[in-house]
Amino acid sequence: MKDLILVKYAPEIFLKGLNRGKFERRLRDNIGKKLEGIKVEFIHDSGRYFLKTDEIEESIKRISKVFGILEVCLVKEVEIDIHELEQVAFEKVKEAEGKTFKIVTNRANKKFELNSMEVSRKIGGYVLQNYEGDINVDVKNPDILINVEIRNNYAYVWSNDDITKGAAGLPYGMNGSTMLMLSGGIDSPVAGYLMAKRGVEVNCVYYHSHPYTSERAKDKVKELAKILAQYTEKINLYIVPFTDIQMEIIDKCREDELTIIMRRFMMRIACKLADKYGINSVSTGESIGQVASQTMDGLIVSDDCADRPAFRPLIAMDKTDIMDIARKIGTYETSILPYEDCCTIFVPKHPKTNPKLDPIRKQEEKLDIDELIQKSIENMEVVTF
Numbered sequence: 001m002k003d004l005i006l007v008k009y010a011p012e013i014f015l016k017g018l019n020r021g022k023f024e025r026r027l028r029d030n031i032g033k034k035l036e037g038i039k040v041e042f043i044h045d046s047g048r049y050f051l052k053t054d055e056i057e058e059s060i061k062r063i064s065k066v067f068g069i070l071e072v073c074l075v076k077e078v079e080i081d082i083h084e085l086e087q088v089a090f091e092k093v094k095e096a097e098g099k100t101f102k103i104v105t106n107r108a109n110k111k112f113e114l115n116s117m118e119v120s121r122k123i124g125g126y127v128l129q130n131y132e133g134d135i136n137v138d139v140k141n142p143d144i145l146i147n148v149e150i151r152n153n154y155a156y157v158w159s160n161d162d163i164t165k166g167a168a169g170l171p172y173g174m175n176g177s178t179m180l181m182l183s184g185g186i187d188s189p190v191a192g193y194l195m196a197k198r199g200v201e202v203n204c205v206y207y208h209s210h211p212y213t214s215e216r217a218k219d220k221v222k223e224l225a226k227i228l229a230q231y232t233e234k235i236n237l238y239i240v241p242f243t244d245i246q247m248e249i250i251d252k253c254r255e256d257e258l259t260i261i262m263r264r265f266m267m268r269i270a271c272k273l274a275d276k277y278g279i280n281s282v283s284t285g286e287s288i289g290q291v292a293s294q295t296m297d298g299l300i301v302s303d304d305c306a307d308r309p310a311f312r313p314l315i316a317m318d319k320t321d322i323m324d325i326a327r328k329i330g331t332y333e334t335s336i337l338p339y340e341d342c343c344t345i346f347v348p349k350h351p352k353t354n355p356k357l358d359p360i361r362k363q364e365e366k367l368d369i370d371e372l373i374q375k376s377i378e379n380m381e382v383v384t385f
């Protein structure tokens, strides 16, 4: 009898038709990369992976962060023999805490003489007969759920205590790439996480307004990129100097239009970098109505500067729900550190909430847009996590 790791992947992967093999291979590669340095043997068995390794605990911790995985289970590999199954399931019930239990059997091996109902009933009977103390069967809402799976060569047994929830989503890298505008706030790291979860490769750009935004504000963004990288592969963070652009806008444009013009520059630069590095979309942490610049008109006016899809995965989410995800993925504590952001240092007293394209474009005629962008990109810094 051996301990193995059973990896179940998200049902969406089964729906991929002819592409299913590609998704499965990618998932396998992504798991392999996460387990770098750990000796592990993979067994692919119709719709799931079994992993053999001596470092089970560490492996489960790492695998549960791989997108595309539904559950990671620590299972006992058992000979296909009803007496052995009874014994192992019984031990599992004893180990767990609870007053009620249920045995669920899945028999993929149709040659085994008992059907799944018969197996469950037999094991259940054995547990009831041999358990010292109070225990009952509850098929609706059991405290202890024991899974028994009978496959071609072996059977597997595990309880609900042996299951670690996976990160769900789709395998990273299967759905194109995006340039995420990453600020030090709560929202944009969550936006990046959600894009990555759907299989989109994430790269980040941060606009830094030295000396108005400090080195510590920059470090905070680096830390956020590093946390995101735990869920992705390596992440490139492009740190683009933004002060000269902001100064020029303040100098030449109307005060109530500063924010929206600044946002248009952010969009242009993100697209330009995306083009330079072969990235096919951009993403932001905007949510409709959250602040003055995130109105429908504001978003339309920023999108005017995009030459590729601009995704906003948080668009219809409430702040409290965004914060819950931030806590879950471990970015929240870093995001709330109180360092300034370039958007908060030059805020107009009454920013326009319903900007229109023509007047904004007119304002921008006073700026040498290409030159400003060119200079910023020339002076950017790239950090990889």
Ligand code: ATP
Residues within 6 Å of the ligand: 180, 181, 182, 183, 184, 185, 186, 187, 188, 189, 205, 206, 207, 208, 266, 283, 284, 285, 286, 290, 291, 293, 294, 341, 342, 343
């Ligand atoms: P966040 O919590 O992500 O900072 P926010 O609610 O503070 O968002 P804004 O400051 O209006 O909202 O920014 C909206 C979006 O614009 C951010 O989610 C981010 O994608 C992008 N953004 C803002 N400031 C920067 C910056 N300095 N560098 C890169 N992207 C930025």
Ligand code: MG
Residues within 6 Å of the ligand: 183, 184, 185, 341, 343
């Ligand atoms: Mg912000």
